[in-house]
Amino acid sequence: MNTARLIGILLIIAGGLAAAYGGFSYTKQTHAATIGPIHLQMTEQERVNIPLWMGLGALGVGVLLVATSRKT
Template sequence: MKTNTLIAIVLIAIGILALAYQGITYTTQEKVVDLGPIQMTAEKQKTFPLPPVVGIATLVGGIVLLVLGKKNG
């Protein structure tokens, strides 16, 4: 398999995932109370939003790369 074809398939997969999830959620631990030996932490979920334009651009880029790879190969 050519490198361009592999990259195109990966871009298409990432584009589909970006459109499906529309954001990356991750969990962080933050200190709530810090009084000497007593420490309390809380887990907070944060979301890094991915606009649909990112997913569409990645998907289209992968398709274009795949089509151009087939024409040249």
């Protein structure tokens, strides 16, 4: 499998996931304190939005790479 085909497949997968879910979220630890036996911790959940046009663009470029790459 050549590099262009592999990158195309990865772009198809990433573009499909981005178009389907519209982004991803992660948890970020903001503050922590330990006072004696008590441990306090603050976490925030952040969301990264991926525009639909970017997901569909990655999907299209991936399909184009897979279709135009030749097997050597």
